[in-house]
Amino acid sequence: MKLLIEPSNKQELNIDSIDGLIIALEDYAIQSPVYYSLEEIKELRNANPNIELFISINKNLLNKDIEPLTKILIELDKLNINGIFFYDLALLKLKKELNLKTDLIWSQTHMVNNYKTCNYYHTKGVKYALLGKEITLEEIIEILNNTTITPMVEVLGLPSVAFSKRKLISNYYKDLNKSSKNSLEVLEKVTDTTYLLTEDQNGTSFFMKDIVNGTSIIKDLFANGLQYIIMRGYGLEAELFKEIIVDTKTYLQTNCTDQKYIEKYQKLGTNTNFFFKKTIYQVKKNG
Amino acid sequence: MDRVELLSPAGDLERLKVTLLYGADAVYIGGQKYSLRANATNFSIEEIKEGCDFAHKLNKKVYLTLNIVFHNEDMDGVEEYIKDVVEAGIDAFIVSDPFIISHIKTNYPNVEVHLSTQNSTSNYSAVEYFKEEGINRVVLARELSKEEIKEIIDKTKVDIEVFIHGAMCTCFSGRCALSNYVTNRDANRGGCSQVCRFAFETSEEKKFTMATKDLNMATFIKDLIEIGVKSLKVEGRMRSLYYLATVIGTYRELIDSIYNNDLTEEKLKLLEYRLSRVANREVSTHYFMKEADETDQYYTGRQEISNQDYLGQVISYDKNQKLVKIFERNYFELGDTLELFTPSGEVITFELEKLFDEELNEIDVARHPDNIYYLYLDTEIEIPEYSMIRLIKKRAE
Numbered sequence: 001m002k003l004l005i006e007p008s009n010k011q012e013l014n015i016d017s018i019d020g021l022i023i024a025l026e027d028y029a030i031q032s033p034v035y036y037s038l039e040e041i042k043e044l045r046n047a048n049p050n051i052e053l054f055i056s057i058n059k060n061l062l063n064k065d066i067e068p069l070t071k072i073l074i075e076l077d078k079l080n081i082n083g084i085f086f087y088d089l090a091l092l093k094l095k096k097e098l099n100l101k102t103d104l105i106w107s108q109t110h111m112v113n114n115y116k117t118c119n120y121y122h123t124k125g126v127k128y129a130l131l132g133k134e135i136t137l138e139e140i141i142e143i144l145n146n147t148t149i150t151p152m153v154e155v156l157g158l159p160s161v162a163f164s165k166r167k168l169i170s171n172y173y174k175d176l177n178k179s180s181k182n183s184l185e186v187l188e189k190v191t192d193t194t195y196l197l198t199e200d201q202n203g204t205s206f207f208m209k210d211i212v213n214g215t216s217i218i219k220d221l222f223a224n225g226l227q228y229i230i231m232r233g234y235g236l237e238a239e240l241f242k243e244i245i246v247d248t249k250t251y252l253q254t255n256c257t258d259q260k261y262i263e264k265y266q267k268l269g270t271n272t273n274f275f276f277k278k279t280i281y282q283v284k285k286n287g
Numbered sequence: 288m289d290r291v292e293l294l295s296p297a298g299d300l301e302r303l304k305v306t307l308l309y310g311a312d313a314v315y316i317g318g319q320k321y322s323l324r325a326n327a328t329n330f331s332i333e334e335i336k337e338g339c340d341f342a343h344k345l346n347k348k349v350y351l352t353l354n355i356v357f358h359n360e361d362m363d364g365v366e367e368y369i370k371d372v373v374e375a376g377i378d379a380f381i382v383s384d385p386f387i388i389s390h391i392k393t394n395y396p397n398v399e400v401h402l403s404t405q406n407s408t409s410n411y412s413a414v415e416y417f418k419e420e421g422i423n424r425v426v427l428a429r430e431l432s433k434e435e436i437k438e439i440i441d442k443t444k445v446d447i448e449v450f451i452h453g454a455m456c457t458c459f460s461g462r463c464a465l466s467n468y469v470t471n472r473d474a475n476r477g478g479c480s481q482v483c484r485f486a487f488e489t490s491e492e493k494k495f496t497m498a499t500k501d502l503n504m505a506t507f508i509k510d511l512i513e514i515g516v517k518s519l520k521v522e523g524r525m526r527s528l529y530y531l532a533t534v535i536g537t538y539r540e541l542i543d544s545i546y547n548n549d550l551t552e553e554k555l556k557l558l559e560y561r562l563s564r565v566a567n568r569e570v571s572t573h574y575f576m577k578e579a580d581e582t583d584q585y586y587t588g589r590q591e592i593s594n595q596d597y598l599g600q601v602i603s604y605d606k607n608q609k610l611v612k613i614f615e616r617n618y619f620e621l622g623d624t625l626e627l628f629t630p631s632g633e634v635i636t637f638e639l640e641k642l643f644d645e646e647l648n649e650i651d652v653a654r655h656p657d658n659i660y661y662l663y664l665d666t667e668i669e670i671p672e673y674s675m676i677r678l679i680k681k682r683a684e
Binding site: 060065087089092094121134135161167168176178188191280281 | 325356357358359360361362383384385386389406407408409410411412413415416417419428430431435438439457458459461462463464465467468469470471472473474475476477478482485487488489490491492493495497499574578579580581583584586
């Protein structure tokens with residue numbers, strides 16, 4: 001099992017302990033704490049030829065994005081990139097049109113929830129799928145046991161909850177007649193849950209403020225043949241994140257047998273998101 | 288030249304019939320499984336068949352939403368369900384999952400598949416991907432401008448459907464799990480609890496809200512027709528009969544006037560006024576002419592308003608006695624100015640001179656909702672079932 005990380009800033013890449021990086025492409029990715037230009041990605045690849053390098057292009061693309069993105073994809077294809085995380089189906093069309101050799105990761109945030117659709121994408125030439133964060137561990141394992149695609153599971157990080165094209169923080173501060181900020185914490189009182197909103201030129205992202213701690217399920221994922229786990233640094237202290245990366249890599253190298261790892265990282269909290277909690281959707285029976 | 292389609296929501300069989308009679312060219316409905324309105328009444332297979340039969344006799348169409356984001360367990364039985372719905376006579380499925388699209392196109396090539404707005408398709412390249420997958424129509428993301436929609440139509444030649452009226456999501460459709468996280472109700476499987484209409488605490492003195500105003504594109508219907516949009520969609524499968532009759536009837540009149548070249552500024556204002564009387568929120572055109580901004584949302588906790596314009600639904604008209612039998616919904620009295628409107632677009636404005644209760648006793652006031660009343664009205668115009676009565680002006684005191 002390999003560990004991919006998304007760094008929270010450009011200074012903290014702990015290359016030695018990881019198998020791969022997920023890097024958000026400037027102007028074409030959202031919901032990342034740090035974005036890289038094409039030139040920076042080239043430098044990163046040249047400096048680290050032996051790690052797996054994945055690029056995130058996960059915004060809802062507009063017509064005006066297609067031409068410039070086409071040029072970037074051609075350049076990325078020369079860099080021996082291991083894969084592109086995509087949300088917009090334009091990426092599938094462009095891969096075919098441009099005959100790109102770079103693999104794709106189906107990464108439609110809240111939609112990657114069943115093995116039949118994973119298998120559909122596999123038949124379309126998509127190699128990987130980043131599974132949704134709103135499904136249970138049981139559902140994940142069912143996907144692992146039935147899909148032909150290579151799944152990935154995010155086990156640590158602030159979960160992205162929603163994305164709006166609207167500038168909701170700016171609007172809020174305009175109404176308050178105050179200078180706007182790039183981020184805002186909002187509290188939902190009934191559930192006593194805080195959400196972190198961030199805003200940039202693409203719109204407003206919503207994150208849960210509590211770190212999701214899936215360190216305790218890594219062994220189950222390993223046992224069921226998962227090949228990639230993902231950890232995101234956003235929301236974690238840099239030193240702590242480095243420590244987690246090193247420990248996790250060791251844990252994986254010992255086939256997830258070290259119970260002390262799980263005990264140690266109980267300190268990250270008890271938020272296991274939807275791994276053990278099923279969502280409901282029908283609150284009354286049809287007549 | 289094909290005329291643009293007016294597409295109405297229908298939450299049940301009665302709404303299906305009413306909206307088609309009021310001028311919708313097609314309706315979209317939800318079945319009892321796999322639709323994004325899991326808590327609407329929704330249609331059984333038998334009702335889908337009855338709805339399709341009713342629509343087809345009028346040379347109109349019925350589309351079924353099958354647009355949840357599927358989990359493993361949801362896939363159990365979906366292929367059998369699709370088969371049953373096809374046999375019931377459905378004209379198209381509205382789908383977001385590409386595996387389901389592929390399944391329908393492979394097994395039922397004569398049945399149309401429309402890509403749901405749940406995919407938030409927002410560029411020509413993505414539309415072209417789905418065109419190659421055999422999709423017949425794409426319902427675009429609601430975040431697009433007029434120029435962006437036009438460019439997609441010009442470049443892809445795919446049939447494009449856009450929303451023209453109703454409630455808006457704050458976030459991209461399909462890209463919002465606020466409901467999952469805040470209330471544990473799965474937004475992408477029909478359980479959306481509309482968390483975007485909640486108010487949140489912050490460290491500032493005022494709560495954070497993000498609820499959007501409703502969409503109303505009446506002013507730009509002509510533009511949408513001119514750029515080549517094929518279908519104009521109204522939101523609201525859970526809306527009332529009166530709301531749907533008014534909105535669909537009004538847009539029918541507006542679209543017909545555009546094609547007949549007789550849409551005056553005065554008529555447009557009248558039609559917009561009718562729409563405003565059934566609206567319970569302020570309206571906006573959101574992204575069509577500009578980026579959505581601070582004017583397109585609310586900053587207070589309460590957004591809904593209501594009025595009592597809807598007075599009742601017509602049950603029958605006795606031409607000999609000149610009495611309209613109605614099922615009352617809101618208080619009215621002698622001297623009020625009323626408007627009776629029919630599914631075929633007739634509008635009769637009159638001052639109420641005589642009023643009777645169910646036993647035909649003459650009375651002054653109809654004060655009890657859900658009761659039967661008779662109104663005196665002398666007219667030669669046909670007043671069919673599903674005609675409705677609204678208040679225009681209260682009597683002078």
